[in-house]
Amino acid sequence: MGKTLVIGAGGVSHAAVHKMAMNPEIFTEITLASRTKSKCDDIAKSVKERVGVTIRTEALDAMDVAATVALIRDTGADILVNLALPYQDLKLMDACLEAGCHYLDTANYEPEDEAKFEYHWQWAYREKFEKAGLTAILGSGFDPGVTSVFATWLKKHKLGSIRQIDVLDANGGDNGQAFATNFNPEINLREVLADAKHWEGGEWKVTPAMTHKVEFDFPGVGPKNMYLMYHEELESLSTHFPEIERARFWMTFGDEYIKHAKVLENVGMTRIDPVMHNGVEIIPIQFLKTLLPDPGGLAALTKGKACIGDIATGEAKDGTGEQTWYIYNICDHEECYREVGSQAVSYTTGVPAMIGAAQVLKGNWARPGVWNMEQLDPDDFMDMLNTQGLPWHVRELDGPVEF
Template sequence: MSKVLVIGAGGVGSVAVHKMAMNPDIFSDIHLASRTVSKCVAIARSVKERTGVTIATYAIDADDVAATTKLIESIGPKLVVNLALPYQDLAIMDACLAAGANYLDTANYEPRDQAKFEYHWQWAYQDKFKAAGLMALLGSGFDPGVTSVFAMWLKKHKLKTIRLLDILDCNGGDHGQAFATNFNPEINIREVTAPARHWENGQFVETPAMGVKQQFDFEGVGPKNMYMMYHEELESLAKFLPELERARFWMTFGDAYIQHLTVLQNVGMTRIDPVTYNGVEIIPLQFLKAVLPEPASLGPTTKGKTNIGDIATGEALDGSGEKTFYIKNICDHEEAYAETGNQAVSYTTGVPAMIGAAMLLTGKWSGEGVFNMEQLDPDPFMDMLNTQGLPWTVEELDGPLSF
C-alpha cells in the first residue's frame, strides 16, 4: 500500500489529488486535509465522479504542529505532500519528523511578516531528516520543480556545462476578469512586488521590481511582455550548477495586470504589515486576497495556453562547441479544466507534485535528508511528464537570448 496524505485543498491540491487517483497503481490510499474541510469534501466528490476513487478527508490547521503530527500518526502515510501555504512549510516538516513520514512541497518557506522566500530555513533540516531516515523533497512544482529538472536533463543529455540559463514562464490565459491572479493572490503579489534578483558571476544582482522588461514570442501564445523577477529555483540552480555564469527568471504580465497592481501598490493595498481599521488589526494584502476571485473559481472561464521552459547555453556534450537548447511545455487551460476541473496554472503545479510523490513512493528517487530537484535523476520524472499531461519538447536554437 502506498498511502499518501495531501495537505492543502486549493487548485494545486485538487489537481494533485485528481492525478493521484488516476494512478491507482502508485497511489493506493489517498487522504486529503485542509483548514476548510468543505473544500476537501468538494474535491473528493469530484475525484469520485471522475475516477471512482474514494478519498478520505480531514480538517487540520497546518500551523498546529501537534495536531498535524497526531493526524499523520493516525493515518500512517509513507509521504506527506504539502500543498498548503509556504508559511506552513516548517510546521509541516516538524510534524513529519515527529510522526516519521517523508515530506514533499512545491514552494520554499516564506515568513508571514517578510516577503522573502529562501531555502536556507529548509536546508537547515538536512541533519534532522537524515538522522530520522526520512526524505524531504523541496519544490516539486513547475517553477520551481520542472524548470530545474529541465536544466538537469539538458546537463545529462545535451550539455557538458550550462553557462547561461533563462527560465521563461508565460501564461497566455484569459479568464475574463478585470483583475485576478491564477494562484494564491497573497503569494502571487508578494512575489511580483519583491525586488528582482538574478544570478550573475557568482552573486545575486538586485534590480527594482518589474524594472526589466523584454518581449518574447511564445509558441502557442504569441508575443508577450515578460519581466525579470526573482524565483526560488535560481537559488538552488546556482548551488547545484556551479558553472553557471548567469541565470534569470522571466514571467509574463499583461498591461492591465501591471496597471491594476501599480494602483493597488500606490494606495497601500499590497502592504503585509498590519494596519488598524475600526479597532481591528488587518493585513491589507490579506484583505485584498479576500475580495479578489478565488483562483480555483477561474477554471470554467479561462481560455488559452501556458508556455514554460528553459533556454540553456553551454559546452555541448558531443564536443561540437557551444550550443543553446530550448526545452519547454505548453499546457492548454481548457484541456486541464476538462480533465481535473482546474485551470492550467494549477495543473502545471499539481501534476509535478503528483509526479514527485510518485518518484518517492516507487523508490525511483530515494535518500535520507533534504533534497532539491537538481540532485536527483531527471529521466524518470521527465518520462512521467510525457505520460501525465505535461509533454515537453526540446530544440536547438541559433544562440542564447540577445538581451
C-alpha cells in the first residue's frame, strides 16, 4: 500500500522493521536510515535472513532537514516513521511538511537540554499539517500509544465516559545484569528521574520521583512494586477526554534499579547539562549511556513477561451505572526474541509503530492534521494487535482501584 522510511536503528526499529517486512501487502518498500549505517545494515541482514525481504539502508543525520527531505523524495516515501530520539521530532516533522510525507512517532518532543515532556511543541504543527493535507500521528508505541487506543476502545464499546484512568506498566523480565535499562538509557533515566506528576481535580499534582509506591498483582507477571510517575499520555488523555477527573501512570522497578538510578543521580552521572572533563566538554548522561549495556544487545538474555494496560472507571454505555474495566496485554520476552530477535520492551513499542503506520497507509487514519492515538478510531488497530503478536484481554473489575 505504501513506501515507508524508518528513521533510527535501535531496538524498537529492529522490531518494527521486521514486522513491516512481515506485512508486504501494506509496506511495499522499506528504507531504514540512521546516522550509523552499519546498524541499519545489521537490521537489514536480520530481516533478509528471518523474513526473506530486502530493505534499503541509508546514512542520515536526522537533525539535517535538507538531507531528510532529499531522502524522502529519493525513496518516494509515503510515510516517515520516526523511531529516533525525541529531540529530533520537530526536525523530522519539518522535513515531512517540506517533502509532502505523512509522519508518525512513538514519543513526544522534548528539548535536548531539559527533561520536559510536553506535547505543545508538536500540537503547534496541527494547522501546518492540515493545510498540507498530511497526517502526523503522535505516540504510536505502547505507552503512549496502545494505552491510549485501549482507552478509546473502552469509551467506544464499554463506557460512555471515563471518570478515572490508571495506566499500569510492568516488566517482569530479567536479563541478569547488575543495572541495565529496558530502552535507550539516556531517555529512560531522564524519564524515570523526573518529578512524578498526575492529573487530578482539573490540575497537575507533582511529587518527587519514586516516592509513591504500590504493590499490584499483574496478570502473567505476578506481584510487583509500581511507582507513580509522569508519562506523556496523561497530558493527551486529559486534554482529549476532558471528563477525566484523575489520570495516573505507574511503572514497576526493582529495588536494585532504584538504588543504582539514585546513586547515579546523586553523583551527577544523570546530568543533562555540559561539564568539562580533561578539557573536553561532555554531557554526563550521554557518557553514561556508552558505559551501560545496549538494551538491544540483551534480548537473547532476557526471560520473563511484561504486562501493560489500563484500568478505567466510568458510566457504562448500557446505562447500568458505573463500571470499571481492566484492559491489558501480556508479552513474553523469549517469544519476542524467537520471532524477531528483540526483547519485549522493544517489541511492544515497535509493533504498535508498525500498526499505526499501517492505519495511515490503509487510509483508516489518513486525516490531515496532528493526532494523538485516542482521537482516532480504535477498531482496526485493536484487531491488528491480536493478529500481529500483541493480543489483548479485557475484564470487568468489581469496582474502582483503591490505591
